[in-house]
């Protein structure tokens with residue numbers, strides 16, 4: 001992964017919070033975590049028969065990589081409490097396998113053809129195989145915990161944590177899908193959805209890292225609340241990155257899919273009745289019938305209604321509020337990397 005990022009002239013407000021120092025520092029750490037996870041993810045391939053389409057699909061998804069943000073959050077929390085991130089690596093690998101499970105299904109739910117700069121798994125292998133390949137990653141995630149060198153009670157606690165919070169992720173995804181039929185989405189409805197679909201997943205990472213590192217109950221509650229709020233900030237930034245090339249796929253995919261992102265939520269509230277009607281007419285059209293010109297019109301409405309700025313402001317509010325939960329964590333160098341990681345969640349450009 002290259003750590004240098006070029007900001008193209010004329011890029012909109014979405015990149016205004018870009019901070020080259022945090023970007024370089026955190027990207028180097030993410031690369032380090034990615035390297036550490038490599039052998040764990042490769043090992044999981046042993047369970048899948050090679051030279052089969054299923055094996056090919058699993059390899060394809062794993063080779064697609066990922067930023068490893070959740071793994072890095074988990075590893076860093078563990079280091080805050082026990083001085084090393086190494087004990088967290090098995091669980092961090094489980095989290096990234098769970099992320100593969102979620103993302104394969106998410107691309108099917110969202111009708112997205114691209115992920116991580118190449119065809120999404122269901123596009124590459126077809127819908128039926130795509131669903132099946134996605135399912136395997138749930139087992140691979142559980143195996144990463146079962147086969148780790150953790151005491152049995154720890155394994156049970158980690159599996160319970162994943163079960164409980166994955167239910168919330170699924171609930172959030174369900175709200176996300178249902179919101180697409182709502183022509184007056186509110187900030188509250190958006191926030192409830194993303195606290196679950198993205199925040200609950202972040203909580204698996206932070207609380208799990210705390211469990212492995214030996215954190216006390218009060219710290220774990222703070223880490224859970226941090227994650228739920230930081231997840232909202234991360235998701236708002238994800239919505240903003242869909243406007244540019246930051247998602248590793250063609251920009252505008254959320255509008256093509258008719259998603260009620262925070263930008264839509266702000267834009268309809270500041271539009272004229274005519275603009276509002278046109279906005280939802282476009283969003284509600286089937287993906288295949290939507291034109292690039294209509295997507296550009298919606299993006300321009302986001303700009304004219306200052307939805308970009310409002311979304312960026314809310315993301316910053318959420319991340320600052322989230323970091324308020326970190327005050328009482330032990331004063332260690334890892335805590336300050338965790339704080340920089342938190343800032344990166346909204347300053348990132350990929």
Ligand code: IPE
Pocket residue numbers: 065066067068069070099116197198234235238
């Ligand atoms: C994508 O997560 C799903 C969201 C919650 C927006 P990431 O952007 O962390 O995806 P990868 O794992 O780095 O590809």
Ligand code: IPE
Pocket residue numbers: 102103106107110112169173197198201238247
């Ligand atoms: C995905 O949100 C959240 C989860 C997968 C739980 P998005 O649908 O916005 O993620 P991307 O943009 O496809 O990565």
Ligand code: MG
Pocket residue numbers: 106107110112
């Ligand atoms: Mg998606």
Ligand code: MG
Pocket residue numbers: 106109110176
């Ligand atoms: Mg989605």
Ligand code: MG
Pocket residue numbers: 238239242
């Ligand atoms: Mg998105």
